[in-house]
Amino acid sequence: MHRHGGNSVSIMEIRDLEIPELEVYIDKKEVQLLHYYEPEPGIFIAESPNVILRALEAGYEPLSLLMEKKPLGEKERAILDRCGEIPVYTASLEVLTRITGYQLARGMLCAMRRKALPSLKEICAGKHRIAILEDVVNPTNVGAIFRSAAALSMDAVLLTKGSSDPLYRRAVRVSMGTVFQIQWTIMDAGDWPERAMQELRSMGYRTAAMALKEDSVSLKDERLKKEERLAIVLGTEGDGLAGRTIADCDYTVMIPMAHGVDSLNVAAASAVAFWELNPLFKSNCNCEGTGQLQVMK
Numbered sequence: 001m002h003r004h005g006g007n008s009v010s011i012m013e014i015r016d017l018e019i020p021e022l023e024v025y026i027d028k029k030e031v032q033l034l035h036y037y038e039p040e041p042g043i044f045i046a047e048s049p050n051v052i053l054r055a056l057e058a059g060y061e062p063l064s065l066l067m068e069k070k071p072l073g074e075k076e077r078a079i080l081d082r083c084g085e086i087p088v089y090t091a092s093l094e095v096l097t098r099i100t101g102y103q104l105a106r107g108m109l110c111a112m113r114r115k116a117l118p119s120l121k122e123i124c125a126g127k128h129r130i131a132i133l134e135d136v137v138n139p140t141n142v143g144a145i146f147r148s149a150a151a152l153s154m155d156a157v158l159l160t161k162g163s164s165d166p167l168y169r170r171a172v173r174v175s176m177g178t179v180f181q182i183q184w185t186i187m188d189a190g191d192w193p194e195r196a197m198q199e200l201r202s203m204g205y206r207t208a209a210m211a212l213k214e215d216s217v218s219l220k221d222e223r224l225k226k227e228e229r230l231a232i233v234l235g236t237e238g239d240g241l242a243g244r245t246i247a248d249c250d251y252t253v254m255i256p257m258a259h260g261v262d263s264l265n266v267a268a269a270s271a272v273a274f275w276e277l278n279p280l281f282k283s284n285c286n287c288e289g290t291g292q293l294q295v296m297k
Contacts, residue, residue, distance in 0.1 A: 013069060014091040017099065021087060024111045025066055026099055030168045034114075041114035044167035046177075049075035052110045054177035056082050061113040068093050068107025076108065083110075114167060120158060120196060123183040125203055127155035128229050129278050132207075134192070134245055135162035135236040136266055142166055143174025144267035145234070150178035152274035152281070157184040160192045162236075193245045205229040208277070209249035210269055211241050212262060216254040219276050224251065232273050234266050 017026060024033060024043055036042040043063065046052045053075060056062065062083045067076065069090040080088070091099070096107050124130055131154050136142055142164045149157055157166075163186070164171055166179045187196050197207060206227045217224070224230065233249060235241030240263075246252055255264065255272055264272070275281055 010085070011088045011090055014066075014089050014095060017095070021064070022066070022089065022099070024064075025109060030165070034165060034167075037113075041116055043111055044114055044172070045169050046110045046112055047108070047169060047173050049073070049079060049108050051172055051177035051180075052079055052108060053082075054180045055110070055112055058180035060115065060180070062086055063111040063113060064089065066091065066096070066099070066109040066111075068096055070107070079108070079110070117185045118183070120185060120187060120191075120199055121203070123156040123185055124158070124200065124205070129154050129274075130156045130158060130205070130231050131270065131274070132158045132160075132196075132231050132233045133163045134160050134233060134241055136234065137162065137164050138237055139164040139168045139171035140174050141237060141265070141267045142168075143171040143179070145270045146171070146175040146179045146182060146184075148267070148271040148274055150175075150182045152271065153278055154182065154274055157182060158196070158231075159184065159186045161186060161189040193242075193248050197248050200231055203229065205231045206251065207231045207233055207249040208251040208253045208273075209233045209235075209241050209246045210255075210273055211235065211246050211252050212254045213246065213252045216252045219253055219255050219273060221251075221253070224253065224277055225279055230277060232270075232277060234270055234273075237266055 014022065024036070025045065028036070033043040033045070046055045046060075056079070064087040065079070065083060066089045069092055072080070093107055131145065131149055133142065133145065136145070136159070142159075143166075146157060146166060159166065165186070166172070166175070166184055172179055200207065206229065208224060208230055210233060233241060233245065235245070253273070255269060257264070263269075
């Protein structure tokens with residue numbers, strides 16, 4: 001037992017990977033963690049001190065910590081203080097690498113409890129710019145889209161049931177924890193596209209399908225920027241948006257490109273669209289923070 005700040009922290013050094021307490025880190029696949037407490041919300045794994053801190057700040061409940069055995073830095077101490085009396089396991093970097101399958105840049109993992117998903121209306125009512133992801137299955141792309149959405153001041157993200165879960169470990173890692181800073185939900189399988197679009201229209205939204213079609217308008221079309229409420233709809237890698245979805249949208253929008261290039265990766269396209277279609281960035285953006293627009297690393 002170690003005392004840290006005002007908390008008594010129980011720290012156990014791990015040498016045996018077979019102990020049952022580690023099953024959420026070792027034995028369970030992402031989808032199994034998702035359904036771990038079914039019908040209640042399940043578990044996800046947050047990785048790295050920065051991401052864990054953002055999850056804690058967003059109100060997610062920590063269940064246990066697994067961290068590299070080394071002197072604690074300021075962020076690690078802050079996490080232990082905020083987590084209270086939960087199990088804390090330590091292991092060498094070599095053991096952590098065996099657990100995760102790759103070497104952690106900053107050796108800390110946290111098993112956390114998911115929250116119940118909000119309704120579409122709860123996160124979209126009164127907002128102005130939202131993103132909709134239709135069957136974007138690559139967690140790297142989902143994470144990158146969330147990072148762009150947070151950086152470029154989108155209000156919310158809606159995902160279809162066929163999209164990768166934003167709380168899958170790779171999506172969270174690529175997003176740099178921004179999945180905890182922007183509102184999002186996953187729509188029920190039967191709601192997309194008709195019911196969801198009807199609900200969005202009832203709240204005053206117009207919808208813009210990002211697709212290359214004969215009747216597509218340019219991303220620079222002034223009508224798009226003047227829409228008070230706009231939902232930007234992005235499709236799956238490769239095939240793009242379903243024809244039915246495009247037909248149901250108010251606009252079909254293409255990004256002007258040079259050198260005969262006909263499309264961008266969905267994550268890259270999202271960043272361009274979020275920047276161009278958000279009025280904040282066209283009228284002396286008063287966004288919080290001091291960062292400049294940069295190429296994502």
